[in-house]
Amino acid sequence: MIMRLRTELTSDYITGEDYRVAEIANALSHPMRVALVRYLGAKNNGKGIDNVTCNKDLVGMFDCAQSTMSQHVKVLKDCGLFITESRDKFTFYFLNRELLKEYATSINQF
Numbered sequence: 001m002i003m004r005l006r007t008e009l010t011s012d013y014i015t016g017e018d019y020r021v022a023e024i025a026n027a028l029s030h031p032m033r034v035a036l037v038r039y040l041g042a043k044n045n046g047k048g049i050d051n052v053t054c055n056k057d058l059v060g061m062f063d064c065a066q067s068t069m070s071q072h073v074k075v076l077k078d079c080g081l082f083i084t085e086s087r088d089k090f091t092f093y094f095l096n097r098e099l100l101k102e103y104a105t106s107i108n109q110f
Contacts, residue, residue: 017106024103027079032062033072037081040095054090 059069076082083094
């Protein structure tokens with residue numbers, strides 16, 4: 001996901017990590033996406049078929065239109081928080097726990 005900036009930032013003080021942290025923070029700036037990350041983290045914590053999640057599951061769980069869910073999932077995929085796996089006609093989602101840990105570590109430095 002490319003962040004929309006009003007002006008180009010030119011500073012030797014702004015690092016690549018700063019941009020990465022801001023990109024993830026931007027992806028998590030909507031309560032629906034925060035809830036999706038939390039839900040997927042809990043759902044994928046177990047093992048087996050009952051612990052995988054597809055788009056249909058998310059739409060049913062969050063009671064929203066499929067197009068709305070797709071837009072939120074796209075933002076989370078674009079920043080790398082959601083990993084997808086296609087099987088037959090379904091796309092399954094998994095949480096990128098490593099990236100979430102890196103984000104938390106970066107935030108804890110403040």
